[in-house]
């Protein structure tokens with residue numbers, strides 16, 4: 001008896017599958033792929049930005065092109081270019097070289113440093129054994145602390161990959177890439 005029920009159910013299922021296989025479709029067709037159109041429309045309506053966005057807007061307008069190294073982007077009204085950006089001491093003409101009295105507190109001396117000479121180089125010329133490692137603004141080994149206020153008011157870096165704005169506000173600078181723009185006192189070998 002159980003076998004007959006099983007055979008009957010199997011046959012019925014087979015018939016249903018065969019019937020479905022030959023049944024006429026509903027005529028439904030997949031809609032056209034409009035994703036490209038949507039992306040282009042979005043890119044055209046999203047406003048331009050001033051910074052490179054390499055991945056989030058891959059089509060059309062919207063994403064600004066990357067700015068090649070060494071070239072400043074166009075600045076909008078009221079925007080200021082970072083003072084350190086692109087500073088090159090070689091751009092200082094001979095007749096524009098100025099000297100500032102820098103007091104090295106730990107060394108107990110005040111020396112004259114030109115605005116196209118780093119604090120580290122000037123100290124080494126005095127024979128002082130000052131700390132450093134990369135000499136390219138990429139570590140923090142040469143860091144010193146200007147005692148008179150925010151570092152931006154006394155030096156400019158030709159490169160700074162290590163110090164945050166807050167650190168510089170507290171007077172820290174990278175002596176290997178720091179060029180004086182005023183007189184100040186510095187404690188070498190101090191880091192944030």
Ligand code: FES
Pocket residue numbers: 131132133134135136137138139140141142143162174175176177
């Ligand atoms: S020695 Fe590395 S940042 Fe100055």
